[in-house]
Amino acid sequence: MLSNLNIKIKKASLIGIFVLAIMLFYGSVAFGEEPKELVVGEAEWSQKYPASYHNAQALRDKVEEINEQGKYKIELIQTDAGGKREKFVADIEDLLVQQVDILILSARGPNDYPGWKNLVEKQKAETGKPLVYACSSKLPVDVDTEQMGVDFAMGTSDINCGKVIAQHLAGYLFCKYGEYKGNVVKLRGFPGTASDSGRETGFNSVIDQYPDIVTVFEQTAHYSRMEGYQLTKTVLQKFEPGGIDAVYGYNDDIGMGTLQAAKEAGRAGEFLIYGVGGQTDALRAIQEGDLTGIAAYKQTAADCLVKAIDMIEGQRVPSVIVAPDIFITTGNVNTILREKAYTPYKVGEDVHWDWVNK
Numbered sequence: 001m002l003s004n005l006n007i008k009i010k011k012a013s014l015i016g017i018f019v020l021a022i023m024l025f026y027g028s029v030a031f032g033e034e035p036k037e038l039v040v041g042e043a044e045w046s047q048k049y050p051a052s053y054h055n056a057q058a059l060r061d062k063v064e065e066i067n068e069q070g071k072y073k074i075e076l077i078q079t080d081a082g083g084k085r086e087k088f089v090a091d092i093e094d095l096l097v098q099q100v101d102i103l104i105l106s107a108r109g110p111n112d113y114p115g116w117k118n119l120v121e122k123q124k125a126e127t128g129k130p131l132v133y134a135c136s137s138k139l140p141v142d143v144d145t146e147q148m149g150v151d152f153a154m155g156t157s158d159i160n161c162g163k164v165i166a167q168h169l170a171g172y173l174f175c176k177y178g179e180y181k182g183n184v185v186k187l188r189g190f191p192g193t194a195s196d197s198g199r200e201t202g203f204n205s206v207i208d209q210y211p212d213i214v215t216v217f218e219q220t221a222h223y224s225r226m227e228g229y230q231l232t233k234t235v236l237q238k239f240e241p242g243g244i245d246a247v248y249g250y251n252d253d254i255g256m257g258t259l260q261a262a263k264e265a266g267r268a269g270e271f272l273i274y275g276v277g278g279q280t281d282a283l284r285a286i287q288e289g290d291l292t293g294i295a296a297y298k299q300t301a302a303d304c305l306v307k308a309i310d311m312i313e314g315q316r317v318p319s320v321i322v323a324p325d326i327f328i329t330t331g332n333v334n335t336i337l338r339e340k341a342y343t344p345y346k347v348g349e350d351v352h353w354d355w356v357n358k
Contacts, residue, residue, distance in 0.1 A: 035073035038102065038309075041095035042076070042301060045107040046083035055106055055299040056080075062302035072309070096123045102308045105150075106301050145319045151311060154300045154321040158195050158276075161295035162202025164327040165274045168293055169246055170210060172272060181212035182245035185235050187221040187228050187258065189250040196220075199250050199276060216244065221254045228257025236265045246272035252282035252294060259290055278328065278336070286333045296336075297325035 040063065047053045056078055063076045077095060081088035088107065095103055145153050173182040184207070189196035207213050217235050221227040228249055235244065249255035255275030262268045268290060275282050278296030285291035300323050311317045328336055 035067075035070055038072055038074045038312075039098065039100045040074055040076050040102045040104065040305060040308075041098065041100035042078045042104040042106060043088060043091045043095060044078060044080050045088055047080045048083060052106065055301045058299050059104070059301040059305060062305055066305075066309075099123070101312070102305065104301055104304050104308070152307060152317050152319050152321065154304050154307060154323065156297035156300065156323050156325055157202075158198025159202035159205075160325050161276050161297065162199040162204070163206055164295050164325070165248060165276070165293065166203045166206035168327060168329075169248070169272065169274070170206060170213065173213060173245060176245070179212070180210035181214075183214055183216045183239075183243060185232075185244055185247045186215055186218040187231055187247065187249050187254045188218065189220065189223045189254075191220055196250060203248065221249070221257070223251045223253060225253035225257040225260075228254035229261045230257075232258040232261035233265070236261065236267060241267060241270055244271050246274065246292075249273065249275045251275060252277040252279045255291055255294070256282055256285065259285060263290075280337075283328065283333055283337055286328060286330060287337070289330060292329070294328045295325060296328055297323060 042056065042059055044052060044056050047056050059078070060076065063074045066072050067074055077098060077100065079091035079095065081091055092103070092105065145151075169182075169184070170180055174180050176182070186200075186203075188200065207215075217238065219231050221231055232247065235247070247255075247258045249258055252275035255273050258273050259268065262270065262273070272292040273290075274292055275294045276296070278294055282291055282294055286294065303321075303323065307317050307321065326332075326336070
């Protein structure tokens with residue numbers, strides 16, 4: 001009798017649990033909160049370049065990830081100005097007209113931002129909607145977010161990239177000669193851009209301490225692999241073996257162009273070759289011992305979105321956030337490639353240089 005009673009109690013308990021589970025499930029469906037809708041606008045300076053292309057793609061991936069979590073339903077509007085300032089301004093104005101909740105500007109540097117603060121403030125006043133206005137770009141040491149008109153600025157420092165390369169080079173030259181001396185070639189990016197001036201300023205801030213480390217050749221390569229290749233051919237004709245100690249390419253494409261020219265001339269391994277960025281083929285060249293080192297940094301648009309949502313949710317966000325950069329050599333390149341933390345490409349989705357420079 002008691003045994004039958006226990007069985008009935010257990011059956012009733014199981015039925016009760018089952019019914020409760022059904023109620024909780026359908027209750028959550030019926031009464032659960034709908035995802036909060038957000039419109040996010042990103043104005044990209046130009047997706048022509050590998051790092052910028054990845055910056056935009058990483059943001060798309062992050063939006064997809066957030067939408068899958070169910071708390072937010074994000075509509076992403078992205079523009080590409082193709083490197084033209086007038087188009088960039090028009091894109092920003094168009095995004096503001098569309099009343100985005102979050103506006104992310106991915107540009108070359110803070111100098112591209114003054115002047116739009118009034119547009120943002122006008123949009124806030126007219127619509128009554130809170131607008132998180134964020135900067136995702138290269139940052140100088142002294143960032144004035146109030147002047148830029150942004151709620152916060154997140155970016156990387158090209159100055160730091162130049163510094164870490166110069167520090168590595170100076171240490172190598174001291175080990176080679178027993179003193180700080182040597183001949184350096186600098187193949188620069190686009191004149192007047194924040195990236196070019198930052199990488200120059202950071203490099204010089206270290207190298208200028210050593211007057212016997214001399215720049216013997218300096219020319220702009222416009223961040224082009226082909227121009228880096230052609231200029232290096234000129235350098236190798238100008239200087240005999242032993243005449244130069246290092247080539248500092250202001251991005252990875254220049255460094256890879258230098259490597260190609262050195263290999264064709266039979267002079268690979270004769271001097272150090274540096275790059276900036278962290279694209280896949282350059283990292284593989286480090287693995288193979290062909291490229292000396294790369295100053296790399298994480299793209300920031302996706303992280304910008306996360307911080308902007310934090311701000312919408314009432315969390316405090318620092319006005320300036322500098323993303324970490326790193327110097328990649330043979331000692332840590334395997335880890336970097338495995339984690340893909342600083343690589344602007346996903347495996348199988350490389351934006352090759354012949355497309356970038358077409």
